[in-house]
Structure formats: C-alpha cells, structure tokens
Amino acid sequence: MKRFFAWGNRLHNGESSIPFVGKAKLWLMITGVLVLLSLLVPLIAGFNFGIAFKGGSQFQIDHVSDTSPKKGEDLVSDVVADSEPRLTPTGDTAVKIETNQLSDDQMQEVRDALVGGYDVKVEDVTSTFVGPEWGQDVTEKMLRALVIFVGIAMIVMALYFRTWKMSLAAIVGLFVVMIVTTGIYSATGFEITPEAVIGFLTVLSFSLYDTVVVFDKIRENTTRFKDKRNLKFSELVNLGVNQTTVRSINTSVVSVLPIASILFIGVFLLGAGTLVDISLSLFIGTIVAAASTLFVASPLYALLRANEPAVKEQEEAVRELRLKNGAEDVPPVIHAEV
Structure with missing residues (x-):
C-alpha cells in the first residue's frame, strides 16, 4: 500500500x-x-433481452429441492415443445422459468406440470406474462x-x-x-x-x-x-x-x-x-x-x-x-x- x-x-x-x-x-x-x-x-x-423487453410467460416456483436448469426446463418442454424455457435459480429453494408467450390453457398445463414435477403446493407456483406491447x-x-x-x-x-x-x-x-x-x-x-x-x-x-x-x-x-x-x-x-x-x-x-x-x-x-x-x-x-x-x-x-x-x-x-x-x-x- x-x-x-x-x-x-x-x-x-x-x-x-x-x-x-x-x-x-x-x-x-x-x-x-x-x-x-x-x-x-x-x-x-x-x-x-429479458422478458420485460421481448414479452413472454414467467413461472416462479418456491420450496423446490432441485434448482438445476434441466429438470424445470424439461418439465415445461414436455408440455409445450416450442416454449424455449430458461430456468434461473432465485434462491436456494426457488427458481424462475421464462418461456415464449403461452396461451392461458398452456400456462395452466405448465403450472400443473411444475406442481407435480417439483412436488410442491399449488400456491408455490405463480405465473405471469408480459405482452410484446x-x-x-x-x-x-x-x-x-x-x-x-x-x-x-x-x-x-x-x-x-x-x-x-x-x-x-x-x-x-x-x-x-x-x-x-x-x-x-x-x-x-x-x-x-x-x-x-x-x-x-x-x-x-x-x-x-x-x-x-x-x-x-x-x-x-x-x-x-x-x-x-x-x-x-x-x-x-x-x-x-x-x-x-x-x-x-x-x-x-x-x-x-x-x-x-x-x-x-x-x-x-x-x-x-x-x-x-x-x-x-x-x-x-x-x-x-x-x-x-x-x-x-x-x-x-x-x-x-x-x-x-x-x-x-x-x-x-x-x-x-x-x-x-x-x-x-x-x-x-x-x-x-x-
């Protein structure tokens, strides 16, 4: 010094x-x-660009035991093949998954798949979407x-x-x-x-x-x-x-x-x-x-x-x-x- x-x-x-x-x-x-x-x-x-700029759907899953990208992305892709999911850990027991913009029915199907795949409660999975406008x-x-x-x-x-x-x-x-x-x-x-x-x-x-x-x-x-x-x-x-x-x-x-x-x-x-x-x-x-x-x-x-x-x-x-x-x-x- x-x-x-x-x-x-x-x-x-x-x-x-x-x-x-x-x-x-x-x-x-x-x-x-x-x-x-x-x-x-x-x-x-x-x-x-993040979802705020290009639009899309987002899922937040809390109280998960596995935060690896593969598991969450596979769960979403199995429901909507062309959704291009991107998983990001947001904590030790929480993850965020962003996808292309999905329809209401697709979002519900993905939510159900995430609840079952991660073995969490329904209220632990929240979903939002951002329109391109x-x-x-x-x-x-x-x-x-x-x-x-x-x-x-x-x-x-x-x-x-x-x-x-x-x-x-x-x-x-x-x-x-x-x-x-x-x-x-x-x-x-x-x-x-x-x-x-x-x-x-x-x-x-x-x-x-x-x-x-x-x-x-x-x-x-x-x-x-x-x-x-x-x-x-x-x-x-x-x-x-x-x-x-x-x-x-x-x-x-x-x-x-x-x-x-x-x-x-x-x-x-x-x-x-x-x-x-x-x-x-x-x-x-x-x-x-x-x-x-x-x-x-x-x-x-x-x-x-x-x-x-x-x-x-x-x-x-x-x-x-x-x-x-x-x-x-x-x-x-x-x-x-x-």
Whole structure:
C-alpha cells in the first residue's frame, strides 16, 4: 500500500508519468478497435433481452429441492415443445422459468406440470406474462431516458467548463462506456433486464462524475497556459490526468468492491435476480467508465485542442526555451503547483 501511495505522489509531482496524452493516438486506436468489436458482436450474437423487453410467460416456483436448469426446463418442454424455457435459480429453494408467450390453457398445463414435477403446493407456483406491447413500451422509455441523460450531460458539461471541446470529449467517453458495456453483455450473453438498465444509467452518472473530476484538474492546470513556460499545454493536460489517476483508481475500487460483494451474495447465496441484474451492470460499467475517463476522454480533449493557434504557439515557445537552456524537450519534475 505504501508503494501505491508513493507512486501516486510521484505521479502528482511529475516525477513519474503515464503517457495518457503522449500516446493518445495509441489509446484512441485501441478504443476504436474495442468499439468496433462491441458494435459487431451484437450483429452476430444479438442480445439476451429479458422478458420485460421481448414479452413472454414467467413461472416462479418456491420450496423446490432441485434448482438445476434441466429438470424445470424439461418439465415445461414436455408440455409445450416450442416454449424455449430458461430456468434461473432465485434462491436456494426457488427458481424462475421464462418461456415464449403461452396461451392461458398452456400456462395452466405448465403450472400443473411444475406442481407435480417439483412436488410442491399449488400456491408455490405463480405465473405471469408480459405482452410484446409492454416490452416495446419499456424499450422506448429506456431509449428516451438515455437520450435525455446524454442531452442534459452535454449541456451541463458545456456550461460548467465553458468549452464545447471538453463537453464533446466527455460525451465521447460516455458513448465508449455505453458501447463497450453493451458489447460485453452481448458477448457474454448476460440478460438485459430493466434492473440492468437502471444500473447502466447509474454507471453513466459515475462516468460523468469521474470525468468532471479529472477535467476540473486539467482546467486548473491549463488556466492561463499561454503564460506558462515550464510545461507545454499537452503536458499540462497529461499532468492533470496523472494527478487524478490515483484518486480515480481509488474511487473505482471503492465503488467496485461493495458491488462485487453484492454480486457474490446475489449469485452464490440468494440466487440470480434483481440484485444480480443491477450489480452486474454496475460492476462491468464502473470498470469500463474508469478506463474511459483516463484513456479516452482526457487524451481526446488534448487532441481536440492541439491545432489551436494559441496552443501551438505556447508549445513551440516552451520547446524553444528548453533548447535554448540546453535541456531536453521533456517535461521537468514539478514539485509545486503548476
């Protein structure tokens, strides 16, 4: 732990440096590949949408002695061959079975088969169904919420930082989080439920918060950058990212650990369900969001401003001063506020 904090101090002082900006094109190229793969995977594998999005029938069976998928799925398939049952344990003695939408008669037959097959009471088996219209309505509301969130985020970022380039870089980072996270869901086959979407939107808020913290430090470092001759603009941006790297890592770890605990409890103790759905999206998204802030949003902001005349002039002035003083064209160690 001491080494970690010592490393953090070196990053803050400029004694050590991670080339977030210096290798911006590399990070963005890697990001581009990940985004492309995340867009291609759903086209090949599709998404595993939950019953709330695609509609269907659902059976909840309590007080069962066998929670293995085979038994429950076979019981349903024996009654309705093309029902495509999917069993998920929701506890040590409870399971949930989702199927394609069944008729009332079919649902009653399946209920009777489950009561007999699991040797439980009639009241231990409950059934519900979700029509395709309701699922479509949920999907539309999800997309509407996403558009509203991104729109508000763009406006708030632009007003807060008073520059559209920071706002654009932050929003691109958000889109990377969205695309990569959904790509992971598609590749792994994790079920997308309303609870997962709630967790996903929460992650976007975390990503935005993390980006604001880093950008705030960058803005502090680059204030009146034209008058500074110890560091170039790009180096000031990179220093700001390095100075907040440990904080960003700590925030992410502090967030991920309890989420991982909830995920563990949900999977191994309570069984899959709402707890798992929301914690899984939070777990994946938080990790992706932290990486996006450091390796996408911040380097992209530096690149967006690289061709500004004032930035070019300042960087050239710093370079000439270093050469004039017989120094290498590399950032010096900073032991005080820049």
